[in-house]
Amino acid sequence: MAYVFDEKKYPRLALPIGKVKVPRFLYISLIVLIVLILVVGGVYFYLENFKKSTEVVNRDVSGQGPPNYIKTVSSDSLKITTKTSSEPIIDLSDSEIADKALNLLDKKTDQRGLYIENEICVNGVCDSSSPSNRDGFSVLDGEVRYKKGFSSNVVEDLRRYTDKSLVNVIQSDYLLCNFLYDLYNYPGASDEVKNLTKEICFNTQYELIKQDWDFFYGTGNSVDTTTLLNKNLERLENILINKKTISSNFSKTDFNILKNYGYFTSEFTTRYKWENKNNDYDGFLISLDRFLDLYGDEQNKFDDGENCGLALGLIDMGEYKQIPELKKYGEMVFTKEVKDVDGMNVRNMLTCGLVADRINNKEVLNKIINRIKINFYDTDKGYVCEQDNSSNIKVYNIRNNGIFLILLSGILEND
Numbered sequence: 001m002a003y004v005f006d007e008k009k010y011p012r013l014a015l016p017i018g019k020v021k022v023p024r025f026l027y028i029s030l031i032v033l034i035v036l037i038l039v040v041g042g043v044y045f046y047l048e049n050f051k052k053s054t055e056v057v058n059r060d061v062s063g064q065g066p067p068n069y070i071k072t073v074s075s076d077s078l079k080i081t082t083k084t085s086s087e088p089i090i091d092l093s094d095s096e097i098a099d100k101a102l103n104l105l106d107k108k109t110d111q112r113g114l115y116i117e118n119e120i121c122v123n124g125v126c127d128s129s130s131p132s133n134r135d136g137f138s139v140l141d142g143e144v145r146y147k148k149g150f151s152s153n154v155v156e157d158l159r160r161y162t163d164k165s166l167v168n169v170i171q172s173d174y175l176l177c178n179f180l181y182d183l184y185n186y187p188g189a190s191d192e193v194k195n196l197t198k199e200i201c202f203n204t205q206y207e208l209i210k211q212d213w214d215f216f217y218g219t220g221n222s223v224d225t226t227t228l229l230n231k232n233l234e235r236l237e238n239i240l241i242n243k244k245t246i247s248s249n250f251s252k253t254d255f256n257i258l259k260n261y262g263y264f265t266s267e268f269t270t271r272y273k274w275e276n277k278n279n280d281y282d283g284f285l286i287s288l289d290r291f292l293d294l295y296g297d298e299q300n301k302f303d304d305g306e307n308c309g310l311a312l313g314l315i316d317m318g319e320y321k322q323i324p325e326l327k328k329y330g331e332m333v334f335t336k337e338v339k340d341v342d343g344m345n346v347r348n349m350l351t352c353g354l355v356a357d358r359i360n361n362k363e364v365l366n367k368i369i370n371r372i373k374i375n376f377y378d379t380d381k382g383y384v385c386e387q388d389n390s391s392n393i394k395v396y397n398i399r400n401n402g403i404f405l406i407l408l409s410g411i412l413e414n415d
Contacts, residue, residue: 100382110129117132120396121393140402142406143405149188177267225278228285248296258290268283268284288313308338311330
């Protein structure tokens with residue numbers, strides 16, 4: 001039976017009978033509607049993002065985070081996110097950073113079991129084969145202070161540094177005895193720890209110019225301490241208060257050695273406090289005299305912490321010998337040096353951080369730690385790097401990371 005179309009049952013416009021002409025105003029209306037939807041949607045998303053940004057800023061102003069940062073939490077807790085050119089924040093607490101550093105530093109030893117000097121990485125390829133006899137003591141100091149006690153590993157490490165079959169000589173160019181003195185005086189230090197730390201410090205040799213080497217390790221004459229002290233106090237007054245400058249007469253070769261005398265003012269102070277030997281007080285005065293000859297020349301630049309080494313020595317000796325002028329000048333050197341923390345390199349910040357920790361200046365200490373974390377802490381490696389994060393060649397100095405552990409412990413002790 002043939003199908004018969006019932007036109008009454010199905011109106012013609014409802015049938016697919018071909019192309020239907022759409023009036024022009026419907027096209028215009030459709031376009032206007034689409035544009036309106038896009039505009040409304042755009043305004044909505046803009047207001048939502050603005051609201052989120054405002055919430056972040058308000059939260060940060062209240063003290064819960066640095067301004068203009070958005071934190072992202074990831075499985076490894078190390079990811080950072082920044083907005084525009086803002087500085088990044090690290091999603092790790094100070095104790096977590098310290099834990100990670102200590103776990104890594106414990107493994108940075110050579111075949112003798114002594115701490116290496118550096119780990120150097122070029123484009124992500126790293127080499128840890130840099131033996132050293134003098135770079136592990138800040139790590140030991142930091143570990144004891146952070147863990148609030150001595151582990152068997154610390155004692156074993158100290159034994160290694162007194163083993164002549166492993167370490168023939170230790171020649172220092174920094175604050176080695178300072179770290180050992182901290183260990184000696186830490187509550188709970190055993191008699192063995194006290195004997196080992198003292199033995200290492202007083203068998204250490206210092207990098208000195210020839211005439212001073214002969215004095216300390218040869219047949220040098222005694223020093224007129226009263227005359228030399230007064231001379232140094234007068235020079236400190238002229239440099240720091242009267243703003244007088246002098247031209248140093250040392251050669252470039254001597255300068256590279258003498259700049260470390262800023263640290264040695266503190267080293268000889270530490271030795272003097274330890275055993276009250278007159279030649280260590282002489283060493284302080286001679287080191288101070290030599291360094292002031294460089295410090296008073298504005299053309300000389302000290303950017304590795306030498307000035308804060310000087311400050312530490314002056315403050316400590318001023319307190320120990322009850323010479324208030326020395327302490328005052330030490331505090332002036334420190335204050336002058338930390339005016340521009342943002343312009344310092346890592347070693348300078350760390351050394352000045354030791355002074356801030358020593359005099360309980362938490363404001364400067366926090367500022368130094370925060371800048372190091374933001375600009376020089378490598379979240380992937382878990383180390384403080386001597387270069388900023390943009391460098392392809394990175395040096396992770398073991399002594400620096402030990403000092404950073406000490407400074408973190410100083411902050412955590414008061415939390």
